[in-house]
Amino acid sequence: MAGRRDGLLTRPGGSPSRGSRIAMAVAVGILLGCVCAFLYPDGLFRSFSTSPYHVQGKSEKCETAERTNTLKSELASLSQKNEELKKQVMELISKLKLAEQGKDQAQKQFLALGQQHKAGAFGTVKSLRTNPAVIPDESVNPRLAKMLEKVAVRKELIVALANSNVKDMLELWFQNIKRVGIPNYLVVALDDGIERYCNASGVPVYRRNSEEGIDRIGRDGSNHAVSGLKFHILREFLQLGYSVLLSDVDIIYLQNPFDHLYRDSDIESMSDGHSNMTAYGYDDVSDDPPMGWARYAHTMRIWVYNSGFFYIRPTIPSIELLDRVADRMARQPDSWDQAVFNEELFYPSHPGYEGLHASKRTMDIYLFMNSKVLFKTVRKDAHLRRLKPVIVHVNYHPEKFERMKAVVDFYVNGKQDALDPFPDGSRS
Template sequence: MPSYDDSTGKSKITEAKTRYTVLASFFAIGLCLGIVISERIYVQKRAVIPKPRQLVSEIASRMHVGHHTAIAGPRNELEAYLMKIAPQKELLLAVANKNTMWDGMLDTFTQGFKRAKVSNHMVLALDQETVSWCQQNGINVFMMNVTIAASQKGTGDNHAVSALKFGILRNFVELGWAVLLSDVDIAIFQNPFEHLYRDSDVEGMSDGFDERTAYGSIEGFDDPSMGWGRYAQYYKHFNMNSGLFYIKANNRTLELLTRLETRLSKEKYWDQTAYNEEIFFLSHGNYRSPQVSVRVMDIDQFMNSKRLFKDIRHRSKDQQPPLPVMVHINYHPDKHERLKAVIQYYIGGNEHALDSFPGGSEPGTR
């Protein structure tokens, strides 16, 4: 039988394996190079992506929430005092000067701290007379030297002081404290911290006096000239009151306060109007809103004086809502007299305490 030499076949197989190994090596090297090049391209492209607005980055660098612990010690006198009186990082704050003491308004207001057992309270005093009065009456007080902006001079003491509060609040928010800001024309009946939802950046009282005006409603607009498209809808609600609101400590609220402080230092403008514009004006074009989330306080728990004097007091007792948390005399100029009467009406046992007051500011109105 003829003999077969298989050496040629074996050599072909060996050559094929060698070629495969070489090709596989080249493929692996190419894959690695591709990954390296792709990563470099990604890094280079990331470098040219536009950065956030400068204001936001400045806010972030100033915001201390989550970046500081009590172990490190307080950073300033304000934080040291806050750690003492409000260790849970929530504070009921009122801004006051000596003018609020002249007719006893500050005394009537601060009695609410004691009545509702609000230990985490503070009066931010603008002068030494207010500091001394608070110390004599057992009220937590801290003095801050602030200057009324030239743009606010001539607006009246109340409005000028009110315009300062956003800059004052910024100091607290920067340190990480949430603040329930309160004007002094408010009666406190219950601890407000037990009635907050805390699910929004800003939780505030409305100037609305019923469900539609406070919580909002969809309204219709009719333009007959548009024919088929004559009807359109829009959303409407009353403004939030800048004299009673709870504000969380985060980057969005810090930006809101920074904008308001800057704006009111340059413009002769009512602080409440600016407050609502900054919260509710929608982002458009080159304008970006602070994008804070908002909750309206319950109108029967955090009640304004129009709702009380024009509606609630005229209802029979069994149809009236339970004891409110706070009542704000925001609609009427005779603030202190009404404030004292409201306290007598709700906890003084005098169901006729409000009878002598007109519903509005004009005599005879109901």
């Protein structure tokens, strides 16, 4: 069979016949046609056209132009939205900074601790007492910031407000500060006369930029009105990151107070109390006989903090306290700043009112002494007379300047009878 098939397709000399070559060519053509039909179903020459746009002509060019214009319009719209988003982002960043400083106390405590802790054994657990300081913001008052860099020591200083009405007491005030050797103090001058006087006396002085309401009170206001200003003015000191020992000018300095501070609370204040009970608190039992069996009710009592001498740290609760007092003093100009100061500091949260969450410490009444303690108790006790207080604040008596000079004579000049001429209370 094989020999026969070969015989039909080849000549006697072994070369293929003409008919065989034609048959092979036809078969190859058919095969190529099938392949092209499979690979190029739309036609071989159509697939090699340069661009579909050439086929579609002018209508496609118009659509392209319209599409380009649409894209340009969308790009312009996106650019505008991008600018708006940038502004919103900047506003959010600004709000975020404020929010960081305005987080509640629990969050601040958590951040200060760094991590959560399990409660320890009985008797070993103590809560956080020292709130973290705010982030200093020099943009609040660049001029004051530069001055505080020169005056403050370890980011703290004594600050007193004064106008020309208290010039004599102010002089005695800073003379004793200089004598003790306290370098970090500053007078906030409330009028031009005090500013000139402090500059001439070599006393660090700061005069705020003019504000109509503050200038008027500073020049002409009563002692209570001027005292209320400090809560408004002190805010900038705290925002700049400085702790302030706020001082009235009716105070005699006998030691450096910064050597006797604990710095473990938002507010560390001297007391108007005249004994351990009144200054540090006690259980006062109220008697209401008609109640019969329940006639006795226990109350907790403490004498108020003195708003003329307190140490305040730059924390969120401290700034909130200043804001609350300044706001109430602005809305209730006849209020006494010391009463408002204590109400905001001590009143607890209750229905309709959210209390201030600030930590506080009462200063030692025999180191930070008010004039009631001095004239009613200390001067009459042989043992207590030998103690040397840090400061004496003549807050209970109207004849302030005379008593201030007597305090200097007694504690500085050694005149043992210097306090004797004065009554326990006021002369009238």
